[in-house]
Amino acid sequence: MADVAARVGVSRALVSLVFRDEPGASNQTRERVFQAAAELGYRPDSAARVLARNHSRVLGVTLTVRNPFHADLVERIYPVAEQLGYDILISATAPSRDERKSVEALMGHRCEALVLLGPDTEDAALAELGGRIPIVVVGRRIPEAGVDTVHTAxxxxxxxxxxxxxxxxxxxxxxxxxxxxxxxxxxxxxxxxxxxxxxxxxxxxxxxxxxxxxxxxxxxxxxxxxxxxxxxxxxxxxxxxxxxxxxxxxxxxxxxxxxxxxxxxxxxxxxxxxxxxxxxxxxDSDRMAEYAVRALVNRIADPNQQPQELVLDAKLIVRGTTAPPRNQ
Amino acid sequence: MADVAARVGVSRALVSLVFRDEPGASNQTRERVFQAAAELGYRPDSAARVLARNHSRVLGVTLTVRNPFHADLVERIYPVAEQLGYDILISATAPSRDERKSVEALMGHRCEALVLLGPDTEDAALAELGGRIPIVVVGRRIPEAGVDTVHTAxxxxxxxxxxxxxxxxxxxxxxxxxxxxxxxxxxxxxxxxxxxxxxxxxxxxxxxxxxxxxxxxxxxxxxxxxxxxxxxxxxxxxxxxxxxxxxxxxxxxxxxxxxxxxxxxxxxxxxxxxxxxxxxxxxDSDRMAEYAVRALVNRIADPNQQPQELVLDAKLIVRGTTAPPRNQ
DNA sequence: GCGCTCTACTAGCGCGCTCTAGTTGCGGTA
DNA sequence: TACCGCAACTAGAGCGCGCTAGTAGAGCGC
Structure with missing residues (x-):
């Protein structure tokens, strides 16, 4: 960053402004900063960013790597998070790697909040986790755990x-x-x-x-x-x-x-x-994903709001595997 | 960390030593540090760690979230990386999110090296990427790209x-x-x-x-x-x-x-x-995963070694979908 | 000419940690 | 006694950024 600043002939602070897309720099300077950054192969270091801001703008997602429905959700989580200015980190759960480990890893990487896709952790532990960091539980009802949830009716x-x-x-x-x-x-x-x-x-x-x-x-x-x-x-x-x-x-x-x-x-x-x-x-995996991300972003903004439970409508889709019963 | 140090009555540096499991602290002190950390709910912040060390001990993995073979690989990558002292960050590729974006995200999070599972980026771009950061390409042959690869015969x-x-x-x-x-x-x-x-x-x-x-x-x-x-x-x-x-x-x-x-x-x-x-x-997804991780770890240790291509044996598994041809 | 506002920019601290270069105290040895 | 080596510990710089508080200078009205 210092190199970029030196090359353009401005201060580091200005380069910082430009990369954060904040007002306070002329268009001409912005141009030159981006130019110099490209030439030097500079990219902002998110670790340092995270350290300096006090929030990381990163959301963590735990999923079961083999579950196609989770894949559907993840595909939608990415664009929604991006639109809200958040980055996504994924940690997979597998037979060899339990959910607790995934969660620990994500917290260690400074995720500000977590999306838990179909977690199998028990209710009490989820409630406790929810006390430490904003979480949203997707696809499961958790009565009175005091955490945001979204699931189907x-x-x-x-x-x-x-x-x-x-x-x-x-x-x-x-x-x-x-x-x-x-x-x-x-x-x-x-x-x-x-x-x-x-x-x-x-x-x-x-x-x-x-x-x-x-x-x-x-x-x-x-x-x-x-x-x-x-x-x-x-x-x-x-x-x-x-x-x-x-x-x-x-x-x-x-x-x-x-x-x-x-x-x-x-x-x-x-x-x-x-x-x-x-x-x-x-x-509705799209709405589930969207709601999950938005719920976290809202909770980050105001940690004390009442936990919400969103129940999405379910809808039978009739395709080819059902027909009148055979003659018995 | 300062709080923990204060509580135990030692310096921050000592607490750091204890958490990194390095020699230089008495067993008794270690005990007390862990004790105090538990009481205060302290956990080391990996962003700060990454910043202070000059390597992050994090490997990035790009995968296609819908591909079950990638799921198999990931399940093995986790334990191997853990054993070698590395953490794993996953970034998914999907129709709405191309490989370049995944790679950018992982690099932004300071991954020291990347495992690319079945990448569809073209050879030249991979070669260029390989020049900026150690990568290993899994499941694809890349002649003369100068990057480590592992694939089946x-x-x-x-x-x-x-x-x-x-x-x-x-x-x-x-x-x-x-x-x-x-x-x-x-x-x-x-x-x-x-x-x-x-x-x-x-x-x-x-x-x-x-x-x-x-x-x-x-x-x-x-x-x-x-x-x-x-x-x-x-x-x-x-x-x-x-x-x-x-x-x-x-x-x-x-x-x-x-x-x-x-x-x-x-x-x-x-x-x-x-x-x-x-x-x-x-x-052999297990060996592919193991080799991929080890190749990266070796290359991090010595960036100038010759790129290696590991070709794993392929083996037909005869199950129930093959039989002699129908009578024509 | 003065004071005012506004744009464009800068200095420098601090985020939570690691790491180098130390210091201290104690037992052993010539 | 003087010296050494070692275990146990510490001070403080620095990692790459964001942010607060500031400055310089241009434009404007009176």
Whole structure:
């Protein structure tokens, strides 16, 4: 920076002004500063910036690197953050690297606030974390944790899916649940309620699962091994689960939707693909991402505001994996 | 830090020593420092650290957020880097965010070196980037760019796949290529060479594609629309392409491998799933990740060493999507 | 001529840490 | 006793910026 200043023949402070795009420098000088910077290959050092300002203008994001819905969210988080003048740092969670570590890393890099995508940390720990640094939890409800959250109206989405299946004439509808994963409890409850509402309680059945492809495939294997009649419709815990289920069923020669209808949850980009064409509950990933970023920016500006819970509308997208039940 | 020092009754420098785990402090003092730090909720600020040291001990990684093979690599990069005392920062590439931007962001955050996973930046630009900061290119060959690279012996992998198909009796083998994507050119060349070697040049056919599911599905639609006989085997550009191809074929009622055999490339985790069970060319993602990180660490230590190209062995993994050809 | 405002610019401290070049005190050795 | 070496510790500069408080000079009205 000093080199740039020297080259242009001004002070460091002026160069600083120019790079921060603040008033106080003539257009001509700005030009010359940028010119000199380009020639010298100068770029502002964000570590020093962070140190000198007292806020870093960096938001951290934790995600599960294998989750396509997280990928959808991240793709939208970047432009929104950029527009608001924030930079994004990503830290991945994986089997070998738990969420706490990701969070620590991001905090160490001076993130001012964190977006947690579908965190599996327990409520109490999240509340405690929220006390230390602004966080927004995406895709999971956290009652009374005192942190901002954004998630879909799980129950509504499930209800729509169940209404759709019931209207098609399905009675034997099974649910593969998401275990302890974010949103799973709500979806499970809504499934049971919908079965009751449609007078199908006797057909209600929940298989334990999670949010991975493997859990869908496992459920399929289990059902096929039972030698009993397959349900005519299956509500999967999410799209990944539905994907696993779909392929396992098809490999076993079970036609979808001819013999079994399948509904997913998330409407992640994989569901759109013409060759998957999954009926699923749409979560508005764009709005979730936008809200998450804005919530953090607002909270940074005013840390004492009441924590907000944004519940986005869910909407069933009917595609090719659902049809009237087979003749039994 | 000053607070911690004051609380223990020592200088800041000593606290610094303790946190860097350097010799020069008694065990008793270390204890007391950690104790005080815990009580005060102190954590070292990495921005300041980076500024004061002249190296940051941070490596940057660029990846395509939707690519499962990249996910595999990242999962291994974390522990290796940690073991060597480096921290990882991830920057995602997406349609809305090109590679240059990711690289800029990482450099701005003082990464000492970058791992580029399957970069699509052109060779010359990579060479130039390599002149400014140590980089290692993963999954792509860059002849004479003067940067470290690690990739699979593409030709060998393709050759094995082709030998396998030929041995099964396939003659009409089609290739959906990866367009300009990393490794695509080599795979395409190897496909042609293998067809020649097996005396099948007249059957050789390459469809233009890329490394996405959609390109596989598109190719399937195109083939099905042609009304001509389908090839008996298809070599996809990578696993994602194979996934798209597989599902599109199955949805059209084409049995895999009964009517058409399919081979992927990458052996990303999706290929393992029991319900996908894809015959594919294994790339050793663990070794790739390890080598990439070590190469950077070595180059940071000695920037002038000769650039290295590590070519990892490729190995065909025969699973369930290949079988002898249908009777024609 | 004076004082005023406004634009364009500058000096220099401080952000939280690392690192070099020390100092202090103590036990061992000739 | 004098000296050395070593463990344990400290003072203070400096990393690259942002920011506050300031100055110099041009333009203007009276």
């Amino acid at each position: 799980e129950a509504k989405g499930v209800r729509q899916a169940m209404d759709h299946l019931a209207e098609l004439g399905h009675r034997s509808i099974l649910h593969i649940d998401g275990g302890n994963a974010p949103g799973a409890k709500e979806r499970r409850g809504a499934y049971r309620a919908a079965m009751r509402k449609h007078g199908l309680s006797e057909h209600a059945r929940v298989l334990r699962g999670d949010h991975t492809e493997e859990s869908g495939a496992r459920a399929a294997r289990l059902l096929l091994a039972e030698q009993a009649e397959l349900p005519t419709a299956i509500l999967a815990s999410n799209d990944r689960c539905a994907m696993g289920l779909l392929d396992a069923l098809r490999r076993a020669g079970v036609e979808v939707p001819g013999q079994v209808s399948v509904v997913g949850y998330d409407d992640s980009h994989v569901a759109h693909f013409s060759h998957i064409d999954l009926t699923t509950v749409h979560q | 593409e030709a060998k992998g393709v050759r094995q796949a082709m030998d396998h198909l030929a041995e099964l009796g396939h003659r009409s083998i089609l290739h959906i290529d990866g367009g300009n994507a990393p490794g695509a050119k080599e795979r395409r060349g190897a496909y042609r060479a293998a067809m020649r070697k097996h005396g099948l040049s007249e059957h050789a056919r390459v469809l233009r594609g890329d490394h996405t599911e959609e390109s596989g599905a598109r190719a399937a639609r195109l083939l099905l629309a042609e009304q001509a006989e389908l090839p008996t085997a298809i070599l996809a550009s990578n696993d994602r392409c194979a996934m798209g191809l597989l599902d599109a074929l199955r949805r059209a009622g084409v049995e895999v491998p009964g009517q058409v055999s399919v081979v992927g490339y990458d052996d990303s985790h999706v290929a393992h799933f029991s319900h996908i069970d894809l015959t594919t060319v294994h790339q």
